[in-house]
Amino acid sequence: MDIETFFQNQNNKKQLKILTCGSVDDGKSTLIGRLLFDSKNIYSDQLSQTKIESEKYGTQGKQIDLALLIDGLQAEREQGITIDVAYRYFETEKCKFIIADTPGHEEYTRNMVTGASNSDVGIILVDATKGILDQTKRHTFILSLLGIENIIVAVNKMDLINYDEKKFKDIISSFKNFSSEFNFNLQKFIPISALVGDNVFQKNSNITWYNEKSLIDELEDISLNEPLEEEIFSLPVQFVNRSSSDFRGYSGTITSGKIKVNDEVQVFSSKEKIKIIKILTPKGESDFAVKEQAVTLTLDKEVDISRGDLLCSVKNHNYFLSDQFASHMIWMNKEKMIPERNYIFKFINFQTVGKITDLVHKININSFEKIASKFLNLNEIGYAKVALNKNTIFNSYKNNKKLGSFVIIDQFNNQTVGAGVIEHELRRASNISWHQMSINKNLRHSIKGQKPCVLWFTGLSGSGKSTIANIIEQKLHKLGKHTYLLDGDNVRHGLNKDLGFTDVDRVENIRRISEVSKLMVDAGLITIVSFISPFKSERKMARELVESDEFIEIYVDTSIEECEKRDPKGLYKKARSGKLKNFTGIDSNYEIPSSPEIVLETKIKSAEELADEVILYLKQYYKI
Amino acid sequence: MKLSHIDKLESESIHIIREVASEFDNPVMLYSIGKDSSVMLHLAQKAFYPNKIPFKLMHIDTTWKFKEMINFRDETAKKYNLDFLIHINQEGVQNNINPISSGSKIHTDVMKTQSLIQALDKYKFDAAFGGARRDEEKSRAKERIFSFRDKKHRWDPKNQKPELWNLFNTNIDKSESVRVFPLSNWTEIDIWQYIYQERIPLVPLYFSKIRSVIRRNDMMIMVDDDRLKIKENEKIEQKKVRFRTLGCYPLTAAVDSDATTVEEIIIELLESKYSERQGRLIDNDQIGSMEKKKQEGYF
Numbered sequence: 001m002d003i004e005t006f007f008q009n010q011n012n013k014k015q016l017k018i019l020t021c022g023s024v025d026d027g028k029s030t031l032i033g034r035l036l037f038d039s040k041n042i043y044s045d046q047l048s049q050t051k052i053e054s055e056k057y058g059t060q061g062k063q064i065d066l067a068l069l070i071d072g073l074q075a076e077r078e079q080g081i082t083i084d085v086a087y088r089y090f091e092t093e094k095c096k097f098i099i100a101d102t103p104g105h106e107e108y109t110r111n112m113v114t115g116a117s118n119s120d121v122g123i124i125l126v127d128a129t130k131g132i133l134d135q136t137k138r139h140t141f142i143l144s145l146l147g148i149e150n151i152i153v154a155v156n157k158m159d160l161i162n163y164d165e166k167k168f169k170d171i172i173s174s175f176k177n178f179s180s181e182f183n184f185n186l187q188k189f190i191p192i193s194a195l196v197g198d199n200v201f202q203k204n205s206n207i208t209w210y211n212e213k214s215l216i217d218e219l220e221d222i223s224l225n226e227p228l229e230e231e232i233f234s235l236p237v238q239f240v241n242r243s244s245s246d247f248r249g250y251s252g253t254i255t256s257g258k259i260k261v262n263d264e265v266q267v268f269s270s271k272e273k274i275k276i277i278k279i280l281t282p283k284g285e286s287d288f289a290v291k292e293q294a295v296t297l298t299l300d301k302e303v304d305i306s307r308g309d310l311l312c313s314v315k316n317h318n319y320f321l322s323d324q325f326a327s328h329m330i331w332m333n334k335e336k337m338i339p340e341r342n343y344i345f346k347f348i349n350f351q352t353v354g355k356i357t358d359l360v361h362k363i364n365i366n367s368f369e370k371i372a373s374k375f376l377n378l379n380e381i382g383y384a385k386v387a388l389n390k391n392t393i394f395n396s397y398k399n400n401k402k403l404g405s406f407v408i409i410d411q412f413n414n415q416t417v418g419a420g421v422i423e424h425e426l427r428r429a430s431n432i433s434w435h436q437m438s439i440n441k442n443l444r445h446s447i448k449g450q451k452p453c454v455l456w457f458t459g460l461s462g463s464g465k466s467t468i469a470n471i472i473e474q475k476l477h478k479l480g481k482h483t484y485l486l487d488g489d490n491v492r493h494g495l496n497k498d499l500g501f502t503d504v505d506r507v508e509n510i511r512r513i514s515e516v517s518k519l520m521v522d523a524g525l526i527t528i529v530s531f532i533s534p535f536k537s538e539r540k541m542a543r544e545l546v547e548s549d550e551f552i553e554i555y556v557d558t559s560i561e562e563c564e565k566r567d568p569k570g571l572y573k574k575a576r577s578g579k580l581k582n583f584t585g586i587d588s589n590y591e592i593p594s595s596p597e598i599v600l601e602t603k604i605k606s607a608e609e610l611a612d613e614v615i616l617y618l619k620q621y622y623k624i
Numbered sequence: 625m626k627l628s629h630i631d632k633l634e635s636e637s638i639h640i641i642r643e644v645a646s647e648f649d650n651p652v653m654l655y656s657i658g659k660d661s662s663v664m665l666h667l668a669q670k671a672f673y674p675n676k677i678p679f680k681l682m683h684i685d686t687t688w689k690f691k692e693m694i695n696f697r698d699e700t701a702k703k704y705n706l707d708f709l710i711h712i713n714q715e716g717v718q719n720n721i722n723p724i725s726s727g728s729k730i731h732t733d734v735m736k737t738q739s740l741i742q743a744l745d746k747y748k749f750d751a752a753f754g755g756a757r758r759d760e761e762k763s764r765a766k767e768r769i770f771s772f773r774d775k776k777h778r779w780d781p782k783n784q785k786p787e788l789w790n791l792f793n794t795n796i797d798k799s800e801s802v803r804v805f806p807l808s809n810w811t812e813i814d815i816w817q818y819i820y821q822e823r824i825p826l827v828p829l830y831f832s833k834i835r836s837v838i839r840r841n842d843m844m845i846m847v848d849d850d851r852l853k854i855k856e857n858e859k860i861e862q863k864k865v866r867f868r869t870l871g872c873y874p875l876t877a878a879v880d881s882d883a884t885t886v887e888e889i890i891i892e893l894l895e896s897k898y899s900e901r902q903g904r905l906i907d908n909d910q911i912g913s914m915e916k917k918k919q920e921g922y923f
Contacts, residue, residue: 003820003887006894010817011628084784086765087758089811096629098809110786117788239642243675251671253639258625282634282670290625294638296673307646332786346791349646405789414795416785 013091016219019100019115021143022125023135027156031125031194032088032101033066035216038201041090066194084108085115094220106135109379110332113142113419117405120224121150123215128157128167128191132174138365140175144182145328145381145421147397150222152188154215158207159193165209181368186222190215231291233257233265234312234319236349236393236403237305241296249280249296250305252349255402257313258290259297267303268310268319268393275300308350310393310403319395319403320425323388326360327397329420331376333410337418338375338504339384340511342541344409347392348402353411353544354388374504376418385426397421412536445524448482451622452521454546455614457530458539458593459556460585461571462563464602464610468556469530471611476526481624484520486513488531501582507538514542521546526624534590553596554614560585562603630818637664637806638671639790640769644679644751644804645672647794651679651751651804652709654740657693658870659826660755660807662700663815666824667806668753669704682709682743682752686735688723688872690848696827709747713739723874724852731872741777744801751794753804759811770794771803779803813893820886830889832866832881843877 020028053068088099100115102108116122122143126136143151153175161167172189179187190199191210198204199214213221238252259265263276279289280296289295297311305311312319331337337356345354361370362382376382397404408418445452455472457465466487473485492499496512499505510533520527533539543551563585564572575583582588598617600610618624627635644651653668655661668677683697701708713721716734723731744752758765768784770792785793796802807815819826837844838858845852847860852874854860865878866889883889 003890006890007817007821010813011630013629015629015632084766084781087809088765089759089809114786114788118790238639239646241672241675247674251642253635280673282631282638288625290627292627292632292635294635294642294671344795346793348789348791351795402789405791407786407788407791407793409793409795414793414797416787416793419786419788419791 009093013094013096014224015096015098016121016222016224017098017100017119018121018123018219019102019112019119019143019148020123020125021102021112021115021139023127023130023133024103024105026125026127026130027067027194028101028125029067030065031123031154031156031192031200032099033068034194034197034200035097035099036088036090037066038197039090039092039216085111092216092220097219106138106379109138109142110330112139113146113330113332116142116146116148117419119148121152121219121222122148123152123154126153126155126171126175128155128161128164128171131171132178134366136175137178137368140179140182141363141365141368142330142381144179144184147401147421149185151184151186152190152215152218155189155191156194158191158198159196163191163198163206178368188212188218190218231257232313232317233259233263234310234317234395234400234403235259235295235297237307237309237311238349240306247298248302249278249298250311251294251296252311253294254289254291255348256291256400258288259295260288264314265311266314266317267305268312268317269321269391270304272303273314274303274311308393318399319393321391321393322425322427323354323391324357324386324426325394325422326383326385326424326426327406327420327422328381328383329356329376329408329418330381331378331418333415333417334378335410335417336375336377336503337382337408338507340507341535341537342411342544343417344411345386345388345392346407346409347394348405350392351409352388352390352392354386356384357387358385360384374502383423384420386420394422394425396424398423411540441522441524444522448524450481450524450526450624452524453526453550453552453618453622454517454521454542455526455528455552455554456517456533456539456542457528457554457556458533458596459558460560460563460590461532461583462566462568463556463558464600464607465530465532465556467607468600468610468614469528471607472614473528475611475615476618476624479624481526482524483526483528485528485530486517486520491531501588503535503582503588506534506588510535510538510542514538514545517542518545521550526618532584532590534584534588536591536593539593552598552617553593554598554600555593555596556600556602558602630814630821633810633814634667634670634818636790636809637667640792640804640806641668641671641753643792643794644753647792648751648802650747650749651753652744652747652749653677653679653681653753654755655681655683655697655708656755656870657683657689657697657827658755659815659819659830660757662824662826663810663818664753664755664807665700665704665706666822677706680707680709680747682711682747684736684740684743685710685712686723686731686739686872687712687717688731688735688851688874690827690829690846690870690873690876692829693827693870700825709743711739711743711746713742722851723872728875731875735872744777748799749801750796751802751804753806755807756805757807757810757812757815758805767805767808769805769808771805772796773801773803775799777801813890816886816890816893820890826886827870829867829870831884832864832888833884834862835865835878836860837863837865837878844879845876846873846878848873 050068086101090097100119102112102115124139155168155171168191191207192199192215198206201216203214234256235252235254237250241249241251261276261279264273266273276297277300278298279286281289281293339356339359342353342355344351360383362373362376362380364371365381395403404422406420407416410417457469459465469485473483476483496509499509517527517529574580575586584590713735721731721734756764768787836847838860866881867878883892
């Protein structure tokens with residue numbers, strides 16, 4: 001074969017990213033093994049390795065177990081299940097395939113979502129002997145949520161039901177029954193046997209009643225939506241390329257449309273208009289560039305552009321610069337999602353802290369019912385409103401997948417805990433503008449002759465927070481300082497009497513207190529806050545609401561044994577007997593502060609002495 | 625204009641490389657001198673053109689690489705004016721750890737894995753690029769593009785962060801790090817096609833030539849220097865061979881081949897029945913061996 005012809009053929013092959021999903025034991029790994037085997041993409045040494053392993057772990061007797069080619073990790077080989085997303089590569093005459101093999105178990109729904117996020121086509125496997133299962137519905141729903149337009153329902157193990165046409169048709173109709181509301185562009189049904197190979201590559205005489213294409217033919221014929229002629233140009237700026245030389249370029253991957261030299265575009269955040277001078281593509285300097293190319297652009301003038309900005313068409317764009325939106329999201333972490341808690345939200349070229357302000361509903365992904373809920377557990381999907389600390393550029397997922405998606409990251413352990421697709425912008429925040437007051441914080445506190453701050457006490461119930469706080473307020477009062485003491489128990493009688501002690505309510509409790517203490521600081525007061533405040537993230541939220549030198553975190557360090565011994569309100573006794581639920585330190589967690597400004601050890605010193613320590617600190621750092 | 629499969633892979637890799645340059649303080653590109661490293665280096669140069677690559681390159685030298693590899697490395701560093709580091713585990717050298725008498729397992733562990741960890745700690749790199757591809761080996765097929773490593777550089781395959789769309793979680797704590805694999809989605813044939821199209825220079829060992837080899841453990845091992853002691857029952861043969869992958873010369877098997885150009889290699893590859901890692905002794909030590917090595921910190 002002539003090598004240039006070969007490359008020409010290679011370059012004409014389309015790239016197709018496919019995802020296999022379906023319930024456990026529907027035969028996903030076997031199907032992929034079959035695709036690799038029949039397309040002759042397995043080398044003989046890999047095959048002989050698999051033969052050795054088949055004898056050790058295989059489920060097909062003396063036959064080679066094709067699933068073992070795929071189940072890469074040792075644990076999977078032993079347990080016979082797929083626990084993570086594996087990517088596989090094979091090609092045919094017409095197509096280069098990248099397959100994401102994702103797990104079937106319900107507890108791995110997040111892995112399936114991960115695989116789906118980068119796929120063009122979803123193959124949903126259904127076990128012909130079992131029919132439609134909950135997991136089939138769940139996966140179909142996720143494919144639709146993630147905007148996958150092409151799906152193929154492969155009814156597998158037809159050999160086990162004697163290629164029964166009626167059973168196949170029954171499965172089709174029950175699939176159509178539940179999926180009627182999902183808008184797939186293409187939806188095909190194919191009876192197959194991955195084990196034997198029927199209708200995967202070869203049409204099989206066993207299934208005389210099926211006259212349509214085999215699975216591979218169907219895949220090869222899928223046409224992906226090419227970018228429309230009039231599609232809007234957009235390029236999220238990823239990297240600013242400048243050096244000591246006078247070169248200055250803006251790098252990123254084009255997420256929609258195309259661009260030509262001399263085109264006028266805008267910097268979305270500033271609305272400034274600029275002209276494209278040079279386009280550097282991976283193939284060198286070019287007059288134009290298109291969607292999916294990683295390019296560097298130079299502009300006709302120096303403007304302020306940084307990572308996080310967007311370059312886009314001047315007219316007809318549909319991007320948002322906002323701090324609030326509504327989105328569908330999946331929760332991917334064992335620790336549940338809690339509204340009002342701060343998380344990191346990562347977008348294509350920008351990340352910022354924000355929170356889920358309102359979980360509108362969660363979705364039962366077996367019945368697709370909307371259910372009221374306060375939080376999302378692992379693998380649950382919900383519809384929620386998000387508020388960010390900073391304005392961010394985004395689009396709806398429907399318009400632009402790259403600019404309409406985000407992941408949620410825990411700010412303490414950096415785990416990716418959730419992911420979402422944006423439905424639309426929310427305008428609430430931009431409608432409420434701040435009234436500029438003529439009298440500001442500085443004027444307010446200077447008349448009082450003091451610098452306002454928050455003394456934030458945290459510690460277990462009964463640790464001595466309120467006692468010490470109370471003494472401090474008296475001492476400050478004697479010194480002629482203007483103070484206010486916010487006490488946990490007292491506030492729960494009024495402002496927060498609608499809140500209980502679940503994690504969700506505790507977060508809301510602290511959020512309100514944080515906001516109130518911010519107002520008090522603004523009023524010029526030395527604000528003393530005495531709450532258990534068990535979670536790091538909420539204390540961080542309170543800290544971030546005021547200026548960095550206005551927040552003094554005071555950890556009252558008393559061991560749980562000591563607190564339980566004192567038990568001034570008899571609460572530990574009640575909690576131990578089960579009469580009091582969600583009690584901090586017993587059946588609800590207390591997260592010890594990692595770097596508080598002050599630690600008070602109650603075991604060594606009296607409340608009076610400890611109060612003096614705080615006063616001394618204030619004298620030193622706040623010159624009171 | 626329609627982008628070809630290779631065009632898409634190329635842009636995807638450049639995007640990943642730029643993302644690391646934007647999000648990390650002190651990245652490094654691990655350069656192993658092989659064909660995949662050569663492609664990765666080429667992509668990094670494109671990503672920052674017309675400027676220099678804004679991070680260092682590093683080679684973990686086991687002291688047992690083919691001489692031609694070392695020459696090629698030094699020429700490349702000079703030709704492109706690269707900011708280049710070479711790290712050798714001196715402790716291993718002092719203890720005379722070598723692939724022949726210490727065995728491939730201990731040699732790889734001390735001179736590659738531990739050496740890499742030493743270097744990463746020494747220079748406090750927070751991100752390290754590697755040229756691994758998912759089609760190479762089964763456990764790599766499951767690894768993320770941004771693959772998290774704890775303070776001790778360990779990989780936990782059961783606790784990987786989900787990686788959706790092209791949104792990469794680059795948040796790490798102090799002294800944690802990530803390994804980044806920009807070539808994750810390339811296959812062996814893609815790499816060769818790209819090398820051909822872009823005329824990327826390679827170590828001559830990839831091309832067939834008459835070389836001195838001996839047969840040991842059913843493999844053809846090249847006699848690269850006199851540290852390889854020839855046993856009584858072995859004899860040096862002159863054979864037309866080439867290498868499909870490159871590593872420490874006593875651990876890397878040559879294959880019979882007449883392919884002297886990239887075109888011929890591609891044709892040979894298309895007709896070949898053996899996958900490329902087969903030429904490496906280290907993968908076959910035990911079933912799941914690559915996964916175990918990776919958990920310990922190997923690339």
